[in-house]
Amino acid sequence: MKALTFQRYGKSPGIGFTDLPLPTLKDDELLVQVHAASVNPVDNMILSGIFKPVLHFRLPATLGSDLAGVVTKVGSRVTRFKPGDAVFANIFDRGTGAIAEFAVVPESLAASKPVNLDFVQVASIPLVGLTAWQALKERANLQAGHKVFIPAGAGGVGTFAIQLAKHLGATVGTTTSTGNVQFVGRLGADEIVDYKKQAFESVLRGYDVVLGTVRGDAVEKSVDILKPGGRIVSLVGPLDAAFARARGLNFILTFVFGLMSRKIMRLAKKRGVSYSFLFARPDGAQLAEIARLLEANHIQPVIDKVFPFERAKDALAYLAQGHAKGKVVIRM
Incomplete structure (x- = not known):
């Protein structure tokens, strides 16, 4: 699978696409085909190395933590989701990334996609x-x-x-x-x-x-x-x-x-x-509550710009300018 990765911390992090093998699932995990992912300021901060003592990545590491997509495979202990289910999640601080064709998501971190929103809108929400x-x-x-x-x-x-x-x-x-x-x-x-x-x-x-x-x-x-x-x-x-x-x-x-x-x-x-x-933590139960607010139109996604997957690096650069009105999303 193709993933947006970085090679090192600092001013020249070596951001680019890497071909990676499909990840192996644990018993409590989902394999999700990512349809959209969003970027957050913390993604650029990670690249700078500021959180190196706190967040641990095995380099090269896949970027991003917000995703929305479709479950393609589930671990043996997964009970709430099945292949074909549309989900969204945040996998921040898991040592893995979301800006990729596929992502591994622990069942406890996933929630069902709100039915009234598309994948791009939903991917803007988690973090x-x-x-x-x-x-x-x-x-x-x-x-x-x-x-x-x-x-x-x-x-x-x-x-x-x-x-x-x-x-x-x-x-x-x-x-x-x-x-x-x-x-x-x-x-x-x-x-x-x-x-x-x-x-x-x-x-x-x-x-x-x-x-x-x-x-x-x-x-x-x-x-x-x-x-x-x-x-x-x-x-x-x-x-x-x-x-x-x-x-x-x-x-x-x-x-x-x-x-x-x-x-x-x-x-x-x-x-x-x-x-x-506060360092926000991933939480599927809270995302499910947020999904209910989204479905009831109490809260609406605000998206500034959508980039195609092949321009994912540009999405990070655009966000770093600090002028985005709402979220910046990558469509796979």
Whole structure:
């Protein structure tokens, strides 16, 4: 089978197509013929080597983690799926990739494809959906009547998270460029800050939750918009000691991550709020719940651009420019 792989970490990762043998299934796994896969910012971050101490790949490794496709074979202990079933999944942190003609998916990570969406639409969902779900519902316990700040509202995570937060009954604040103000408003954002004209920290107040989606000092600045007792859940860092402990990392990495997050922890404590870093985990049961929201049209996929499989490398380069409105998808 053909797969998009990288050879090494760094500025010249050697991205290209490689012919690989069909993977061997374990008893609890599915072999899925991939019809579409989407790319996420973390894919480019992996290439840089920033997560090398945390994520373990055997190089050359197949890129991508989001996929939608059709089951072609199942392991002996699989009970929920059979060949011919249409599924979608995220296989992040499994050491394997999704931008390939076939992918191996543990049964516990797969969910049935929503019937009202095509493969390209469905492939755009898994990682952003799981990230928003785990950040807002699990980590932040977002409730009806809460106020949540979701910066970069026109991005991949932002477009999904705004819709999920509104479904949960929250008031949503966001930032975006001038040209996307109306777009994020249609998604459901209530307080919209044009970052080209205003600084969000000088406009927004009284928030219960911040979803950290923008690199730089935006997470630190967001401390000032929270109520006492508020929560910051960051997807972009800094990594913290709790994250290191949860992943069973060694003492040295735990100490280093603690140092990395020392400033934001100090600012959060001073304000009476909490900070944590989130690495979303694959979860088929949560994807099934997300599928029900998609089928009921409570949340709709937002896709910026679709690339053919032979231009998969271009999809990563396009995403790296940072201007995508919604998700970037690869059609097989």
